[in-house]
Amino acid sequence: MKLAKAxxxxxxxxxxxxxxxxxxxxxxxxxAPGDAATAIIGEKATPGxxxxxxxxxxxxxxxPIRYVEFVGRAVQGDFGKSxxxxxxxxxxxxxxxxxxTIRVATMAILLAALIGISLGTWAAVRQNRGADRFxxxxxxxxxxxxxxxxxxxxxYIFAVQLDRLPTTWAVDRVAPDIYYLILPVVILSLxxxxxxTRLTRSSMIETLNQEFIRLAVAKGVPKMxxxxxxxxxxxILPVITAxxxxxxxxxxxSFIVETAFALPGIGxxxxxAIQKGDTPLIQATVLVAGALFIGINLLVDLLIPIxxxxxxxxxx
Numbered sequence: 120m121k122l123a124k125a126x127x128x129x130x131x132x133x134x135x136x137x138x139x140x141x142x143x144x145x146x147x148x149x150x151a152p153g154d155a156a157t158a159i160i161g162e163k164a165t166p167g168x169x170x171x172x173x174x175x176x177x178x179x180x181x182x183p184i185r186y187v188e189f190v191g192r193a194v195q196g197d198f199g200k201s202x203x204x205x206x207x208x209x210x211x212x213x214x215x216x217x218x219x220t221i222r223v224a225t226m227a228i229l230l231a232a233l234i235g236i237s238l239g240t241w242a243a244v245r246q247n248r249g250a251d252r253f254x255x256x257x258x259x260x261x262x263x264x265x266x267x268x269x270x271x272x273x274x275y276i277f278a279v280q281l282d283r284l285p286t287t288w289a290v291d292r293v294a295p296d297i298y299y300l301i302l303p304v305v306i307l308s309l310x311x312x313x314x315x316t317r318l319t320r321s322s323m324i325e326t327l328n329q330e331f332i333r334l335a336v337a338k339g340v341p342k343m344x345x346x347x348x349x350x351x352x353x354x355i356l357p358v359i360t361a362x363x364x365x366x367x368x369x370x371x372x373s374f375i376v377e378t379a380f381a382l383p384g385i386g387x388x389x390x391x392a393i394q395k396g397d398t399p400l401i402q403a404t405v406l407v408a409g410a411l412f413i414g415i416n417l418l419v420d421l422l423i424p425i426x427x428x429x430x431x432x433x434x435x
Contacts, residue, residue, distance in 0.1 A: 129420050133413040140409040141193065144402045145186050158202045158396055189402075198403035203395055209403045212388060217407065220377065220384035223300060224369040227307035232362050235312045239319025239358075240351055246324055254316060261313025270306050270379050277302065287381040303380045307373060311365035318361050322354040329353075356423060363419030367412035 148155075156172040157164075173179050177188075192198070198209035242254035278286045288299050326332065327350050335349050374386035381387070389404035391397075 126417075126420060129417055133417055136413055137406065137409055138190070141190055141402075141406055142186065144405045145182075145189055148398045148402070149182050155202065155398060158398070193403075193406060198406075199399040201392075201400050202397050209399045212400060213385060213403055213407060216383050216385045216388050219382055220370060220373060220386055223303055223307065223377070223382065223384065224366060224373060226300065226304045227369050228311060228362060228366045230304060231308040231312035231315055231365065232358075234308075235315030236319050236351075236355070236358060239316040240323055240346065242316070242320045243323030243327060244346060251320075254320070258313040258316040258320075261309050262317070264309075266306055266310065267375055267379075269309060270302075270376065273302055273306060274379075288383065299380075303373075303376050303382060307369055307376050311362075311369065314365065315358060315361060319354065319358050322357050323350055326350045326354040359422065360419055363415050363422075367415045370411045370415070371408040 156169050156176055156178055160169055160172050170179075177185065196210050198213075200206050200208050201212060238254050238258070242251045245251045274286055277284045284302050285294075285299050292299060332345065332350060335345050340349065373384065374390050376382070377384040377386035378390045385404050385407060388400060389408075392400035392404065
């Protein structure tokens with residue numbers, strides 16, 4: 120079947136993408152000033168001590184050999200140990216922080232999808248009226264204003280002026296977790312919410328102009344049933360694809376928000392690793408983020424044929 124072949128090809132390209140990402144991250148460390156031995160032993164160490172540690176760590180061997188070994192360990196989930204702090208295994212750090220990133224990104228995309236699809240549908244039904252113009256204005260603002268601008272504004276309003284929400288995540292939390300996640304989730308969701316609103320609106324307008332919709336109107340189908348069951352059901356497919364892509368970007372693009380709100384996620388860990396030059400943690404964060412993004416897009420490719428019989432029929 121063409122569909123199975125297409126999915127296999129997407130999986131193959133996904134694997135090749137991960138290999139490319141791993142090569143880029145490895146070469147970035149290889150070309151950067153200094154190396155792991157210098158980072159571990161310190162810049163004030165004697166050249167002889169640095170050379171001895173480099174030999175012990177195998178850094179004196181050619182980079183292609185070390186790259187193959189790096190990929191082999193990464194496939195097994197072994198990214199080495201962090202250079203700083205307790206120097207615990209990077210896989211342990213990821214297992215402790217990845218759930219928060221997934222949690223926040225999932226909540227953000229669900230909020231974005233719920234409000235974005237609702238507003239987009241409402242705007243399409245009220246096309247060229249006041250409600251439509253209002254929704255378009257809001258969605259334009261949501262697309263153009265970046266997260267690092269929205270974050271301090273919302274924090275100032277709801278955390279500083281109104282004193283209703285906490286500014287950062289706390290270890291000794293005195294309220295349910297959701298209370299600390301409201302601002303990060305809302306800030307993360309605004310841009311995909313705006314994109315989904317505009318996409319839903321355009322897809323719904325196109326669908327509402329189709330012949331089968333006119334036929335349903337002629338048959339006297341109730342308006343609510345016409346919009347939700349007939350129009351939205353056929354217009355939702357490109358929106359689902361956009362939801363999958365947006366979720367991938369949220370998982371990989373939450374670094375700023377996690378850092379701003381001190382959330383224990385891989386985004387904050389990645390930023391701190393870059394600031395300290397913790398190469399194993401940087402490489403692991405990039406690879407895991409890339410794998411999540413590729414996996415989500417592959418899942419969307421699997422869902423589309425299931426949801427749309429026309430895709431299955433065209434691929435058979």
